[in-house]
Amino acid sequence: MKAYITIFLILLVSNAHGLIISEFCPDTALPDDADEYVVLEGHESLDSVMVSDGEGSFRFPEGAKIDGKLVISMNGEAYRSTHNSFPDYEYYNSSSYVSDVIPSGRFKLANSKDEIILYKAGKEIERVSWPRDVKPRKEQVHYFKDGTWDPVPYFTGQSRFNTTTFTDVSGTAFLSPDCSYEIFRKAIESAHESVFVNVYEFTSTDMAEDLVRAHNRGVNVSVLVEGVPVGGMSSNERYACSQMNTSGIPIYQMGVKSVKKGEKKTRELYRYDHAKYIIIDNSQVFITSENFKSNGFPAHNESGNRGWGLLVRSPELAAYFFQVYAHDSEITDIHPFEAGKGESEVCDEEVYQEKIQPYSFKNATIIPVLAPDTSDGIKSLIDGATQSIDIEQAYIKNETGGGLNRFLKAALDRSRKGVKVRVLLDSYYYNVQDNADNDEMVKWINRYAKANSLPVEARCIDLEKSKLLKIHNKGVIVDGSFTLISSINWNTNSPDFNRETGIIILDNKTAQYFSEAFSRDWEDPVKKISNGPDFVKIMVAVFIIGMLLVIYGIRRYKRR
Numbered sequence: 246m247k248a249y250i251t252i253f254l255i256l257l258v259s260n261a262h263g264l265i266i267s268e269f270c271p272d273t274a275l276p277d278d279a280d281e282y283v284v285l286e287g288h289e290s291l292d293s294v295m296v297s298d299g300e301g302s303f304r305f306p307e308g309a310k311i312d313g314k315l316v317i318s319m320n321g322e323a324y325r326s327t328h329n330s331f332p333d334y335e336y337y338n339s340s341s342y343v344s345d346v347i348p349s350g351r352f353k354l355a356n357s358k359d360e361i362i363l364y365k366a367g368k369e370i371e372r373v374s375w376p377r378d379v380k381p382r383k384e385q386v387h388y389f390k391d392g393t394w395d396p397v398p399y400f401t402g403q404s405r406f407n408t409t410t411f412t413d414v415s416g417t418a419f420l421s422p423d424c425s426y427e428i429f430r431k432a433i434e435s436a437h438e439s440v441f442v443n444v445y446e447f448t449s450t451d452m453a454e455d456l457v458r459a460h461n462r463g464v465n466v467s468v469l470v471e472g473v474p475v476g477g478m479s480s481n482e483r484y485a486c487s488q489m490n491t492s493g494i495p496i497y498q499m500g501v502k503s504v505k506k507g508e509k510k511t512r513e514l515y516r517y518d519h520a521k522y523i524i525i526d527n528s529q530v531f532i533t534s535e536n537f538k539s540n541g542f543p544a545h546n547e548s549g550n551r552g553w554g555l556l557v558r559s560p561e562l563a564a565y566f567f568q569v570y571a572h573d574s575e576i577t578d579i580h581p582f583e584a585g586k587g588e589s590e591v592c593d594e595e596v597y598q599e600k601i602q603p604y605s606f607k608n609a610t611i612i613p614v615l616a617p618d619t620s621d622g623i624k625s626l627i628d629g630a631t632q633s634i635d636i637e638q639a640y641i642k643n644e645t646g647g648g649l650n651r652f653l654k655a656a657l658d659r660s661r662k663g664v665k666v667r668v669l670l671d672s673y674y675y676n677v678q679d680n681a682d683n684d685e686m687v688k689w690i691n692r693y694a695k696a697n698s699l700p701v702e703a704r705c706i707d708l709e710k711s712k713l714l715k716i717h718n719k720g721v722i723v724d725g726s727f728t729l730i731s732s733i734n735w736n737t738n739s740p741d742f743n744r745e746t747g748i749i750i751l752d753n754k755t756a757q758y759f760s761e762a763f764s765r766d767w768e769d770p771v772k773k774i775s776n777g778p779d780f781v782k783i784m785v786a787v788f789i790i791g792m793l794l795v796i797y798g799i800r801r802y803k804r805r
Contacts, residue, residue, distance in 0.1 A: 263287060264294065266363055266371055267314065268388040270401060271354035272381060279323035281354050282332060283361060285315045293366040298359055301350030303336060317346060319353070327401060357381050397617045398741050402514050404572045406618045409565060415607040416557040418755050420762050421535050422549030422713070423600040426542040430455055432523070432531050432556055439465040441524040441570050445517065445732070446474055446536040448481035448590045450488060451544040457492045469574060471518040472498025484587030496582035497574065499744070514576050516742040521732045522566060530557045530566050532748050534719045534732055539592045541717065548597040550717035551637070551766060553730045553759055555748055562611055569615065573744060597712055601762055609752035616733050616745030623733065623740070626723055626749055627655040633665045635722040635763050639715070640676050641668070641686050642736035652735050660699040668703040669767055673715035677705065706766055722763060728756045
């Protein structure tokens with residue numbers, strides 16, 4: 246067990262040696278980019294160090310040293326207005342609180358094309374340029390991690406949580422639709438002090454009523470939702486949120502609010518708030534792949550989505566997630582929910598009988614995964630596989646620009662080392678109706694595996710046989726030990742630009758619990774997607790064409 250943890254953490258830890266450029270931001274929100282900055286990192290004297298952009302440069306005062314990170318900004322006051330703290334140095338004398346570097350010429354970073362060159366004793370030791378090394382974007386902070394520039398995009402004002410490990414935790418693993426609502430209801434009923442909810446969409450009236458009851462017995466309940474989900478806030482969500490809001494529960498929305506003409510529109514820090522978690526009494530974290538809808542949390546024995554979830558009991562983990570919640574509740578694009586008319590959600594009437602009961606675990610190790618902060622942890626998880634990788638996803642989309650999805654690529658790379666990979670995708674109509682979605686992805690994976698003799702197989706689930714509405718899961722099981730439960734979809738936007746949350750749990754029995762659910766979805770209730778021609782359809786077509794030719798021949802014969 247310890248060996249697994251060590252291998253995984255080694256993949257996440259950066260070991261930088263010597264003085265380096267570790268971060269910079271040239272294209273900021275302020276006029277003339279007055280708060281642009283460069284960060285150096287190291288532990289040494291700065292007497293012989295110079296930083297240049299090819300046109301101007303600066304040196305440090307005699308006797309200056311670096312012991313960790315050093316921030317050098319154009320304008321100290323401007324930097325403070327953006328980051329709520331002063332830099333260590335500034336290019337130009339603007340603040341009596343900030344020491345000045347010694348400039349030569351005009352050091353000013355251009356937005357679309359420029360470079361930063363680091364010299365020591367007259368010798369170049371590092372150079373970073375854009376757009377060669379990083380992609381220029383407005384307000385993007387470029388940073389160096391694990392030998393790579395910008396492993397995921399990061400923008401000014403976003404949180405910067407690091408990978409953290411929590412040990413000796415207990416809790417409950419659960420499945421949607423099998424037992425998800427049961428665990429949710431019991432978790433909310435157990436609350437005595439506080440319940441903080443962050444979820445992409447909230448439409449379930451049953452779940453809303455549970456929160457109202459908690460509020461009525463004196464629990465501090467607060468709800469944060471995405472204000473502008475794809476397609477806009479639905480009538481069902483307006484109804485559920487109004488149900489809670491009029492009962493006294495504050496509802497907040499993340500997303501840029503429409504503004505009046507002439508007013509400045511604030512920039513969204515995250516493209517979507519797609520997270521799905523709850524913090525209870527500062528001691529429990531409820532996290533899931535499912536939105537708070539009846540299809541993710543069916544309350545009356547109905548069918549629903551396949552999703553995975555955890556209720557984790559750990560004050561330390563709860564404190565970590567509360568920091569995330571506090572950050573996201575205070576950013577510039579948060580505004581109170583404005584009540585409006587809506588309609589109560591209609592539940593699915595199909596009964597779901599073959600349920601898997603929840604599983605209680607203890608002495609587990611937990612590693613939170615946040616997007617965009619630490620979403621590269623998913624690739625690190627897959628990169629550490631030595632035996633098997635089971636992937637169950639709503640869908641897999643290739644990278645913007647046409648490259649293979651990074652997580653899928655990592656799994657295929659591990660299969661070249663003999664790691665067995667299984668990929669199970671959804672087959673709900675909107676995931677198979679186009680010419681480049683799940684069924685085409687499955688065909689491609691299987692063809693690729695066959696052509697390269699890889700131990701890889703992909704399938705689409707047969708929803709009719711499984712009695713599930715759809716796969717909405719975003720789960721991975723590695724080596725029968727690690728399990729990823731998260732809201733992170735396998736596309737470009739989700740890990741790079743959304744606020745997403747997840748947990749990697751290291752516990753063999755919990756992995757076995759989710760593996761049994763995966764096997765149920767994988768084995769009997771599935772349909773394979775053919776790698777080649779559909780010979781049944783070809784034979785039918787040949788028969789029809791043959792019959793048409795016969796009819797045509799008979800008619801010509803009668804005309805003679």
